[in-house]
Amino acid sequence: MKEAVTTTLVGKENDCQAIKSGSLVYISAQLPLVQGELIAADASSQIEQAFANFRWVLEASNGSPEQVVKVTVYLTDMKYLSQVSEKMKLCFPRPWPACTVLQVAALPEFAQIAVEGVADITEFINQSMESL
Amino acid sequence: MKQEIQTDKAPAAIGTYSQATKSGTLVYVSGQIPLDPASGKLVSNQIGEQIEQSFRNFCALVEASGASLKQVVKLNIYLTDLSHFAQVNEKMASLFPRPYPARAVIQAAALPKEAQIEIDGIIDLAD
Numbered sequence: 001m002k003e004a005v006t007t008t009l010v011g012k013e014n015d016c017q018a019i020k021s022g023s024l025v026y027i028s029a030q031l032p033l034v035q036g037e038l039i040a041a042d043a044s045s046q047i048e049q050a051f052a053n054f055r056w057v058l059e060a061s062n063g064s065p066e067q068v069v070k071v072t073v074y075l076t077d078m079k080y081l082s083q084v085s086e087k088m089k090l091c092f093p094r095p096w097p098a099c100t101v102l103q104v105a106a107l108p109e110f111a112q113i114a115v116e117g118v119a120d121i122t123e124f125i126n127q128s129m130e131s132l
Numbered sequence: 133m134k135q136e137i138q139t140d141k142a143p144a145a146i147g148t149y150s151q152a153t154k155s156g157t158l159v160y161v162s163g164q165i166p167l168d169p170a171s172g173k174l175v176s177n178q179i180g181e182q183i184e185q186s187f188r189n190f191c192a193l194v195e196a197s198g199a200s201l202k203q204v205v206k207l208n209i210y211l212t213d214l215s216h217f218a219q220v221n222e223k224m225a226s227l228f229p230r231p232y233p234a235r236a237v238i239q240a241a242a243l244p245k246e247a248q249i250e251i252d253g254i255i256d257l258a259d
Contacts, residue, residue, distance in 0.1 A: 100210075
């Protein structure tokens with residue numbers, strides 16, 4: 001049964017930031033928004049914020065970074081690839097998630113980056129069952 | 133519990149990611165661009181060869197996962213030029229048994245290493 005995860009800190013009101021289905025969490029593409037507004041225009045801040053929002057939604061879904069199995073990063077300019085890679089190194093422990101990066105023509109809100117992904121929170125579910 | 137899938141028959145990751153990850157019965161394959169696994173360089177500038185190599189790399193990860201192509205449930209194919217769509221279809225028809233995986237094909241503005249194709253996907257190892 002599908003369950004929506006919404007947080008008010010990122011995204012716009014009524015946005016669904018993630019969906020839980022069984023042991024999987026599908027995290028919507030996270031833009032570098034703070035309370036629905038795009039943060040500073042520079043790419044470094046945007047990369048920082050997009051991953052921070054991803055992490056926030058992940059935690060709101062009872063997931064943790066080591067449970068992320070796949071990340072897809074959309075960039076408006078491939079020249080930020082190495083910065084994204086550096087950021088991912090800080091965000092996720094080994095073994096790292098599978099990942100796809102592509103440059104797109106444009107992103108919502110004129111953002112320069114969007115980050116989506118899938119996490120498997122089986123362990124959290126098992127722990128919750130045990131504590132029942 | 134997440135596991136890393138690793139093979140030297142597909143190119144090593146060019147950043148902080150795994151070639152593929154396995155979780156439960158599902159395997160998530162990272163975007164495969166047409167790099168030669170031995171040299172880590174693009175095989176060619178020619179699209180036909182790039183399509184071949186991307187699928188070869190993807191298939192190497194299917195194999196390293198202990199799966200077969202009929203267990204691939206979803207493919208995403210990113211092309212820098214949609215005029216290569218027909219060639220991709222031909223290649224897929226020759227590789228995959230029916231029922232074909234679900235699939236999305238998108239023209240991307242650019243791909244890592246200036247590749248012209250990138251392929252990622254999901255495999256279900258159940259049964």
